[in-house]
Amino acid sequence: MTTIASSAAISAPRRARRYMDRKSLVPLLLFIPPALILFVVLVVLPMIDAASFSFFDWTGYGPMTDFVGLDNYDDVLSHRHFGTAVRNSLLVIAVSLLVQLPLAMWVSLALVEKRWSVNVIRTLFFLPYMLAEIAAGLIWKFVYDGNYGIIPTVGDAIGMEMPFVLGDKFWVMPAIMLVIVWKYFGFHMMIYIAGLQSIPSEVIEAARLDGVKKWQIVRHIKLPMIWGSIVISVFFSIIGALQLFDLVIPLSNGGPNNSSHTIVTFLYQFGILRMKLGFGGAVSVMLFIACVVITVIYRRLLFSREVD
Amino acid sequence: MAEMSVDRKRRRRPEISIFQWLTLALVAAFIIVPFYTTILGGFKSIGELRTNPFGLPASWDPANFTGIIFGTALFRSLWNSLFIACSTVALSVLVSSMAAFALAHIRFFGSKFLMSFFMLGLLFPASTAILPLFIKLRDLGLLDKHLGIIIAQVAFSLAFSIVLFHSFFKRLPGELIDAARMDNCGYLRIYWYITLPLSLPIIATVGVFNFVGSWNSFLLPLIVLNTDTNYTWPLGIMQFQGQYGSDWPKILAYLTLTIIPAIGFFLLAQRYIISGLTGGAVKG
Numbered sequence: 001m002t003t004i005a006s007s008a009a010i011s012a013p014r015r016a017r018r019y020m021d022r023k024s025l026v027p028l029l030l031f032i033p034p035a036l037i038l039f040v041v042l043v044v045l046p047m048i049d050a051a052s053f054s055f056f057d058w059t060g061y062g063p064m065t066d067f068v069g070l071d072n073y074d075d076v077l078s079h080r081h082f083g084t085a086v087r088n089s090l091l092v093i094a095v096s097l098l099v100q101l102p103l104a105m106w107v108s109l110a111l112v113e114k115r116w117s118v119n120v121i122r123t124l125f126f127l128p129y130m131l132a133e134i135a136a137g138l139i140w141k142f143v144y145d146g147n148y149g150i151i152p153t154v155g156d157a158i159g160m161e162m163p164f165v166l167g168d169k170f171w172v173m174p175a176i177m178l179v180i181v182w183k184y185f186g187f188h189m190m191i192y193i194a195g196l197q198s199i200p201s202e203v204i205e206a207a208r209l210d211g212v213k214k215w216q217i218v219r220h221i222k223l224p225m226i227w228g229s230i231v232i233s234v235f236f237s238i239i240g241a242l243q244l245f246d247l248v249i250p251l252s253n254g255g256p257n258n259s260s261h262t263i264v265t266f267l268y269q270f271g272i273l274r275m276k277l278g279f280g281g282a283v284s285v286m287l288f289i290a291c292v293v294i295t296v297i298y299r300r301l302l303f304s305r306e307v308d
Numbered sequence: 309m310a311e312m313s314v315d316r317k318r319r320r321r322p323e324i325s326i327f328q329w330l331t332l333a334l335v336a337a338f339i340i341v342p343f344y345t346t347i348l349g350g351f352k353s354i355g356e357l358r359t360n361p362f363g364l365p366a367s368w369d370p371a372n373f374t375g376i377i378f379g380t381a382l383f384r385s386l387w388n389s390l391f392i393a394c395s396t397v398a399l400s401v402l403v404s405s406m407a408a409f410a411l412a413h414i415r416f417f418g419s420k421f422l423m424s425f426f427m428l429g430l431l432f433p434a435s436t437a438i439l440p441l442f443i444k445l446r447d448l449g450l451l452d453k454h455l456g457i458i459i460a461q462v463a464f465s466l467a468f469s470i471v472l473f474h475s476f477f478k479r480l481p482g483e484l485i486d487a488a489r490m491d492n493c494g495y496l497r498i499y500w501y502i503t504l505p506l507s508l509p510i511i512a513t514v515g516v517f518n519f520v521g522s523w524n525s526f527l528l529p530l531i532v533l534n535t536d537t538n539y540t541w542p543l544g545i546m547q548f549q550g551q552y553g554s555d556w557p558k559i560l561a562y563l564t565l566t567i568i569p570a571i572g573f574f575l576l577a578q579r580y581i582i583s584g585l586t587g588g589a590v591k592g
Contacts, residue, residue, distance in 0.1 A: 031407055035466055035470065045444065046440035046441045130570065134546065143345070148556050268438075
């Protein structure tokens, strides 16, 4: 946003303004509407619709007449699995922030150099991120399979009876979270590496010549200088955790006993599959508000630090 | 020269401690093992998976692979995904670059407001709006049609693509466009003959990004499509997995066949993916 604002200011004085304005009408009418129409019809209007049918009891057919006020919101909040879904999403956020991001940071500090060997490792770590969630989920479903997977084999090796992790109420969430770390830490690593590479090497050299220790450089120079990257990756972790769906479906499909639902699998299972659109609309609106709040906070954080 | 001396100094005092190397090795194993067992698993028999999980298969029997390759389902679903992904890329590059061009180069009333309006799209990930989107597509008669998925994906990628294009267009030398205008060249021709040819890197980034997003997407096709023959590969593989339950060698063979092209594409397009991620992320 800042770059856009500042560059708009630079391109200021234009000669023969009036002449150009007349000439620019046709291109404007050609260039703007396709994007605008798609955006309004398929992004903005549906969101407004969701808000409106969250106040009705509607199955998707016929007119919306059965106005129920805030009942749908009440139903969602008192749904016995909604609490689980929210708790699981928060759990995923916590693990992302406390395990995934530190791991990504730790690894990225070792992988900043632009060398061939470093590149190979970086590519390898980034690979799971590129994989479709469905494929990643199925690969790990196999790893966790209680009869033929890797977990029971490891159990055999150390002489322990391993649980069927994905069928176990206690283990299912840790299992899913491990896959999340596997799949996404490379993404955060890449963001950090890009940040670390943009630190001028003179700064670090100077500190080193002054005898500053390696981890002090990390703590007092590198981390503060990539603050923006850290805020961004925290933001993506949180938004990503709230959106989590594709990975859970092949792994546990929300089970066992609905214990591993996330907000979006909950929405899918109880709103969409059952065509309870009012109910689903209420979930959508709440999720959307959560995303907006987080985005606003993120922008504040990012720009407040930039101003300093 | 300066870089070289820095390099030499680094070599004298190794940047990476032994402890860091150890972590790297552990993480590498953590990443590789699932891939490795998946790819070899397709050649193994079901019993062998348990008795010999990490070793090479007893025989390289390709029956699982050939069975899938000679069936129609895999290629049909890959083709559907490819068609949807390519159409999404073409349409979104065209539509978003046109809008970004107008927003970046043509001065008109409300252009700033319009830009902020499109930026709103960064707040709407498709999954929050999936339910009303389903209703909207149904009302438009686009359920079970590839076109429905394509335009929905384009719509949801617009914000991000426009931001990337817009900041790139702004950085192009303004003199070029002023000079072309002096020569009485209209905006349409400037867009087509000057701006676009100069924008190949950003077109590649936006294109690759949308391609991967479309290729991997699951929720939207899941909700829109309901005929087997229209399925994209993620739906196809879920269906296959449902059919064969725990016949893991077959499922692993199917998985291998779908991830190999993805890995190949990733290795080729990596550069653009990363620049899209970091560029987009930094712009916020």
